[in-house]
Amino acid sequence: xxxxxxxxxxxxxxxxxxxxxxxxxxxxxxxxxxxxxxxxxxxxxxxxxxxxxxxxxxxxxxxxxxxxxxxxxxxxxxxxxxxxxxxxxxxxxxxxxxxxxxxxxxxxxxxxxxxxxxxxxxxxxxxxxxxxxxxxxxxxxxxxxxxxxxxxxxxxxxxxxxxxxxxxxxxxxxxxxxxxxxxxxxxxxxxxxxxxxxxxxxxxxxxxxxxxxxxxxxxxxxxxxxxxxxxxxxxxxxxxxxxxxxxxxxxxxxxxxxxxxxxxxxxxxxxxxxxxxxxxxxxxxxxxxxxxxxxxxxxxxxxxxxxxxxxxxxxxxxxxxxxxxxxxxxxxxxxxxxxxxxxxxxxxxxxxxxxxxxxxxxxxxxxxxxxxxxxxxxxxxxxxxxxxxxxxxxxx
Amino acid sequence: xxxxxxxxxxxxxxxxxxxxxxxxxxxxxxxxxxxxxxxxxxxxxxxxxxxxxxxxxxxxxxxxxxxxxxxxxxxxxxxxxxxxxxxxxxxxxxxxxxxxxxxxxxxxxxxxxxxxxxxxxxxxxxxxxxxxxxxxxxxxxxxxxxxxxxxxxxxxxxxxxxxxxxxxxxxxxxxxxxxxxxxxxxxxxxxxxxxxxxxxxxxxxxxxxxxxxxxxxxxxxxxxxxxxxxxxxxxxxxxxxxxxxxxxxxxxxxxxxxxxxxxxxxxxxxxxxxxxxxxxxxxxxxxxxxxxxxxxxxxxxxxxxxxxxxxxxxxxxxxxxxxxxxxxxxxxxxxxxxxxxxxxxxxxxxxxxxxxxxxxxxxxxxxxxxxxxxxxxxxxxxxxxxxxxxxxxxxxxxxxxxxxxxxxxxxxxxxxxxxxxxxxxxxxxxxxxxxxxxxxxxxxxxxxxxxxxxxxxxxxxxxxxxxxxx
Numbered sequence: 134x135x136x137x138x139x140x141x142x143x144x145x146x147x148x149x150x151x152x153x154x155x156x157x158x159x160x161x162x163x164x165x166x167x168x169x170x171x172x173x174x175x176x177x178x179x180x181x182x183x184x185x186x187x188x189x190x191x192x193x194x195x196x197x198x199x200x201x202x203x204x205x206x207x208x209x210x211x212x213x214x215x216x217x218x219x220x221x222x223x224x225x226x227x228x229x230x231x232x233x234x235x236x237x238x239x240x241x242x243x244x245x246x247x248x249x250x251x252x253x254x255x256x257x258x259x260x261x262x263x264x265x266x267x268x269x270x271x272x273x274x275x276x277x278x279x280x281x282x283x284x285x286x287x288x289x290x291x292x293x294x295x296x297x298x299x300x301x302x303x304x305x306x307x308x309x310x311x312x313x314x315x316x317x318x319x320x321x322x323x324x325x326x327x328x329x330x331x332x333x334x335x336x337x338x339x340x341x342x343x344x345x346x347x348x349x350x351x352x353x354x355x356x357x358x359x360x361x362x363x364x365x366x367x368x369x370x371x372x373x374x375x376x377x378x379x380x381x382x383x384x385x386x387x388x389x390x391x392x393x394x395x396x397x398x399x400x401x402x403x404x405x406x407x408x409x410x411x412x413x414x415x416x417x418x419x420x421x422x423x424x425x426x427x428x429x430x431x432x433x434x435x436x437x438x439x440x441x442x443x444x445x446x447x448x449x450x451x452x453x454x455x456x457x458x459x460x461x462x463x464x465x466x467x468x469x470x471x472x473x474x475x476x477x478x479x480x481x482x483x484x485x486x487x488x489x490x491x492x493x494x495x496x497x498x499x500x501x502x503x504x505x506x507x508x509x510x511x512x513x514x515x516x517x518x519x520x521x522x523x524x525x526x527x528x529x
Numbered sequence: 530x531x532x533x534x535x536x537x538x539x540x541x542x543x544x545x546x547x548x549x550x551x552x553x554x555x556x557x558x559x560x561x562x563x564x565x566x567x568x569x570x571x572x573x574x575x576x577x578x579x580x581x582x583x584x585x586x587x588x589x590x591x592x593x594x595x596x597x598x599x600x601x602x603x604x605x606x607x608x609x610x611x612x613x614x615x616x617x618x619x620x621x622x623x624x625x626x627x628x629x630x631x632x633x634x635x636x637x638x639x640x641x642x643x644x645x646x647x648x649x650x651x652x653x654x655x656x657x658x659x660x661x662x663x664x665x666x667x668x669x670x671x672x673x674x675x676x677x678x679x680x681x682x683x684x685x686x687x688x689x690x691x692x693x694x695x696x697x698x699x700x701x702x703x704x705x706x707x708x709x710x711x712x713x714x715x716x717x718x719x720x721x722x723x724x725x726x727x728x729x730x731x732x733x734x735x736x737x738x739x740x741x742x743x744x745x746x747x748x749x750x751x752x753x754x755x756x757x758x759x760x761x762x763x764x765x766x767x768x769x770x771x772x773x774x775x776x777x778x779x780x781x782x783x784x785x786x787x788x789x790x791x792x793x794x795x796x797x798x799x800x801x802x803x804x805x806x807x808x809x810x811x812x813x814x815x816x817x818x819x820x821x822x823x824x825x826x827x828x829x830x831x832x833x834x835x836x837x838x839x840x841x842x843x844x845x846x847x848x849x850x851x852x853x854x855x856x857x858x859x860x861x862x863x864x865x866x867x868x869x870x871x872x873x874x875x876x877x878x879x880x881x882x883x884x885x886x887x888x889x890x891x892x893x894x895x896x897x898x899x900x901x902x903x904x905x906x907x908x909x910x911x912x913x914x915x916x917x918x919x920x921x922x923x924x925x926x927x928x929x930x931x932x933x934x935x936x937x938x939x940x941x942x943x944x945x946x947x948x949x950x951x952x953x954x955x956x957x958x959x960x961x962x963x964x965x966x967x968x969x970x971x972x973x974x975x976x977x978x979x980x981x982x983x984x985x986x987x988x989x990x991x992x993x994x995x996x997x998x999x
Contacts, residue, residue, distance in 0.1 A: 140556040140772075147551070188912045198537045199913070202544070206920055213923040220930040221953060224937050228949065314566040321570060344717065345567050376714040379579045380572065416580055467690075467789065501644030512642075 151208060158211070159204035162186055182207055241268070245275045252294050253287055261297055269303050273322050276300070280325050292326055301328045308334050313341075317349050324353035324384075332357045339365040348377045352384045363393045366406050373405040378412060385413075396421035404434040411440040415447045427453045431460060435468050442471035446478060454479050458487055462494060469499055473506045485514050492522075539896050540917075546885065547924055554931055556769035561939050564829055573707040577611050583714070584612040584689030585706050585785070589697040590679030591617055595624040599633045601697045602666070604739025610706040614665045616683040617697065621650070621673025630668055635659045647681040647796035650674035655686065676781070677797035677804035684788060684796055692791075694805075696782045696835065700731055700741055705832040709785040712826040719824040722812055723786045725779035726832030727763040729942065730756050732839055741834050744942050746951040749839040754963040757955045759837075760932040764829060764939070771827035775878030777813075777858075779825065781805035783833040790816065801861070802983060803854015810862050810874075817871045831940055845970050852887075852974025853982065859883055890971035897968075922960050929956030 162182040185207070189200050245267055251260035264272060273295075280291055295301065300322075307319040308331055316338065323331040335357070338350035355362045366373075385392070396419070398410035407429065414421065429441035430453055445453040457472045464472060476484050488503055492515075495503070504512055576582040587605060591598055605615050619627045630636060636656035643655075650672040658666055671682050680694050691713060695701060705726065712721045732752040735743035747753045770776045779786075784805065791797075794815045797804045809825060816823045838844035859882065866883065868875040903909040933952050936942065943952060 140559050143555050144552045185912055185916055192910050198540060210920045210923060213927045216927045217930050220934050224934060372717040374715050374717055375581060376711060379575050379581045382581060383575050412581060498644045498646055501642055504642045
């Protein structure tokens, strides 16, 4: 709750603190003598505040609102000055510090990288001892970064190094972190380094509310679960966005994972899961029940229908053509474009006949889409026929 | 009695404005932090190889850009994306813009089937290159109809479900499309209908092969003021409105849109000079009326660099146009005003824009007049007046400092100490010099609007130089 409304919470707290602080300032201004008396700046401020307050009080025409607000405004003014100075100093110090920090970090990074290379291609024992002295987080960052860039036998050596340094237990510990972005970082590391011990820990996050955490957990579980890698799709009630689908697909390709039977997810009540399954069936040309695909051509969700049509086209499911033709005119434009592409499976003459029969009932925008998406030969036939119809219409 | 009432009124308005800006600043801060954390390890380049990545059309209208058009198009070729096309719309240029493109890219007029879903001025021809290397480039030559009309022509010809509208002379960073498209692919409950990125100022920056290779703070003060102004507007204003889902505008220099929704809404409005804002408001209004949950998202990444007016006159004309565009859109969509049917757009976004973007300069001008009246009638309480003036001034300075801080924490584009020195001076001068000018230009914009001025006033750019100032 507080996370959701953190801006409101911070703003309210700031306002409360301002009012509380201003009441202190007010009582300070009311006093003639006070604790830090003798300090030039504070004395000056005190005198200024008292003078302004007296001026407002003395002026009959001045509003009571200003009188009431004055301590708040005076406090805010002081805080604003402090703010400006603090921010300027902070930026300068940070800039100065970050230059040094970055320099140190780069030095450290070079050292880590050199040690990893030494481990992989040189004296692995001494390199290992050297790395044991280094910061674990940096080691993980560098090992994962390198792992993402290489393939082949060295990946196994890199993984071995990861375990020899005890980074697997460090990762498992860090996944327990309360901060979601730390979890994301270390779940990703666990995924790349095949830390199976973290699987149980990661599993619940597949259904987390935070989409970033959910996505990385799903990818990790796909990688780490040797049995039912995609079981989470059966119970997922949140939407599986295309972005997550892209990353899951990339994970599968990258790790050459054994493919599950994606047809088993086509019955899901979650439309995004069906879309994912259809996409995977299409991209991996997975064979299965054609009837299932044909059924989805008339699914209630247009996104599912569109993706089912892509499968029809790419997997040459000729049996779907009668269903496509039957539903063509009542469809939304985007699905109709998918249907036009799917109809390219049909014999040109039959497709031509189909379009010719529906041409007059077809809106101009759809006609343009048909002409745009059919083969050049069919396009020429349709354009010729259009000319003929126009001539006939003129003659009549 | 009246002077006390006015005193109180101005006091309340000023306090309210400051409180609201403070609140927006806090929201932006959290939004920026969240964005940085969420995207720290995001593999945007997954989009480069994924067959699931959607296609994107880049639409760039051009009018009399003969001198720079070839370089501008080549700069667009640096975009890194899997599946995209570039549509350059020559909006009836009277110079040799079209000829230069034809020669450089070996273009030939081609047969093209496209349904004009959006009405535009007649298209004279569509050109494609004979060179396969430029197969993703399409040039539409049409009669002049203005930027909105040119964008509509581009939409009619486009192939893909999303399009990016850009100013042809802007410098788009190579991975801009990857970052802009991601929110469209990541949404779960609310459909993303448009995304925009932070626009940065390229004046005095070093440009090589269509990319900014060295960032500098502009040499001209007038452009330098705009650096801080843009940081405030993008990192503190629009980020907050993005979080609140109350955004009314995606900058015309760079924005990505869901084409289907744009077409359903009738495309860009050619009869307004604020076509970028008007489109977003109309899209949102349409979706609220359809009962579709949606969002417009801002990305804090600096995705685009643009040249801003560096002269008083050019800036004055730009601000005048912005004010007119603003007023036009607010007038066209007045139905939204505190209308709960339009959710946050009607209850938050629209009223804020009305009060703070349109009315605020007018109220401020009223304040100046009132101050003059008090001066002339010797009713001014000098100590209190100076105190309040100092307070408002310092608040404004600190707000600008926060914007610089946000940039420092997030994208850190001005990385030299010399940059900081220049940037630190601006917040102190800006409220005295630049802000009153803005108020004046806004008032003139209001007057122009009431006089019925609907002219676009093309911004004459000085062009990028390859040598940066040191």
